[in-house]
Amino acid sequence: MADGSRERKVRGRKIATDREQKERRWAKKRLRSNGAADASGSASSAGSGDAGDADGLMSPEEAAPDPFVRTDEIEALSDRITGWMAADQPVHLIGPTGAGKTALALAAAADRGRPVVWINGDEAVDTAALVGAHAGAERYEEDDQYVSGVRKHTEIVRERWVDNPLSVAAREGATLVYNEFSRSPPAAHNVLLSAFEEGILERPGKRGSERTIDVHPEFRAVLTSNTIEYAGVHRPQDALLDRTVGVHVGFYDEETEREIVAAHTDLDEERIERVVEATRAVREELDGDVVVGTRAAITAARGLVVFGSDDADDATLADVLADVLAPKVAGEDDLRGLRDRIESAIA
Numbered sequence: 001m002a003d004g005s006r007e008r009k010v011r012g013r014k015i016a017t018d019r020e021q022k023e024r025r026w027a028k029k030r031l032r033s034n035g036a037a038d039a040s041g042s043a044s045s046a047g048s049g050d051a052g053d054a055d056g057l058m059s060p061e062e063a064a065p066d067p068f069v070r071t072d073e074i075e076a077l078s079d080r081i082t083g084w085m086a087a088d089q090p091v092h093l094i095g096p097t098g099a100g101k102t103a104l105a106l107a108a109a110a111d112r113g114r115p116v117v118w119i120n121g122d123e124a125v126d127t128a129a130l131v132g133a134h135a136g137a138e139r140y141e142e143d144d145q146y147v148s149g150v151r152k153h154t155e156i157v158r159e160r161w162v163d164n165p166l167s168v169a170a171r172e173g174a175t176l177v178y179n180e181f182s183r184s185p186p187a188a189h190n191v192l193l194s195a196f197e198e199g200i201l202e203r204p205g206k207r208g209s210e211r212t213i214d215v216h217p218e219f220r221a222v223l224t225s226n227t228i229e230y231a232g233v234h235r236p237q238d239a240l241l242d243r244t245v246g247v248h249v250g251f252y253d254e255e256t257e258r259e260i261v262a263a264h265t266d267l268d269e270e271r272i273e274r275v276v277e278a279t280r281a282v283r284e285e286l287d288g289d290v291v292v293g294t295r296a297a298i299t300a301a302r303g304l305v306v307f308g309s310d311d312a313d314d315a316t317l318a319d320v321l322a323d324v325l326a327p328k329v330a331g332e333d334d335l336r337g338l339r340d341r342i343e344s345a346i347a
């Protein structure tokens with residue numbers, strides 16, 4: 001097994017080992033959750049009624065994926081995304097599972113140098129999950145001294161409102177990264193329409209002048225969706241698609257996939273070349289019956305670190321790739337068929 005503390009280099013840059021990367025990600029998350037706790041604490045003690053406003057706001061450094069490989073192909077895509085954001089257009093990244101949409105969206109968002117807010121699409125996401133909701137009652141006391149010797153003591157109870165990611169991003173001029181947005185029911189996204197087009201965000205649940213937010217001029221959004229899900233269960237409303245530009249992300253070229261795998265594992269160059277070549281051959285052979293993303297290549301490489309002999313023979317490689325792709329097939333017969341197709345692809 002490879003030495004986890006060894007220094008590796010990609011395109012001349014030292015990259016961290018898997019363990020170092022994990023530790024850095026963990027530290028970033030800790031920082032974020034501590035920051036959110038502090039922010040909500042100070043907001044409520046100030047009695048703003050908007051406790052938890054800063055929840056979910058990440059600095060560009062925190063949001064930037066680590067590691068993030070930038071080959072010419074990735075730079076070109078990234079430039080398109082940041083270019084459209086500069087033109088004040090919400091961007092919709094569409095592509096197959098494990099192709100690199102999330103990493104690209106976060107990197108482009110971080111490149112803007114503005115705070116980033118993240119939300120994951122889900123069946124349970126509704127308008128409140130995007131804009132915010134009342135979260136119980138808040139009680140505080142006021143003491144006023146009107147004239148010398150006359151005091152008035154008032155106990156005030158009011159509903160506590162918590163802004164959710166879209167409101168936070170719209171108010172702070174952050175970049176909203178809405179991952180797998182097409183997993184959420186389309187009706188939840190009606191609030192995005194006027195936020196994108198008219199610069200006004202409605203917060204149903206709030207009353208009076210607080211019902212709407214004037215969207216910060218630096219607010220931007222990057223939405224990602226999976227090619228299959230996008231065409232499937234929750235087809236987003238045309239009105240929303242009409243307000244975005246689409247950037248299709250396919251699987252990267254071989255050199256890019258090699259560099260990505262190298263950035264995530266401690267495998268030597270020769271076996272990285274072999275695992276990427278095999279993954280690409282299997283991808284072609286399976287032709288969409290089972291989606292084989294760059295994530296599969298990374299996982300297979302991690303498998304080879306543990307199970308592989310020095311030269312990564314075909315049988316071990318086939319075993320590893322079969323395990324990596326096995327969760328995507330249903331029964332014994334499918335699994336046998338998968339294994340046969342993997343073997344013939346990498347032979």
Ligand SMILES: Nc1ncnc2c1ncn2[C@@H]1O[C@H](COP(=O)(O)OP(=O)(O)OP(=O)(O)O)[C@@H](O)[C@H]1O
Binds near residue numbers: 097101104226294295
């Ligand atoms: N440019 C890159 N540099 C380093 N790692 C990358 C890069 N692009 C993708 N990856 C890695 O490849 C894997 C898949 O990428 P990612 O999660 O972004 O794909 P995705 O298309 O969003 O997948 P899904 O549809 O499953 O969410 C992840 O482990 C990610 O860290």
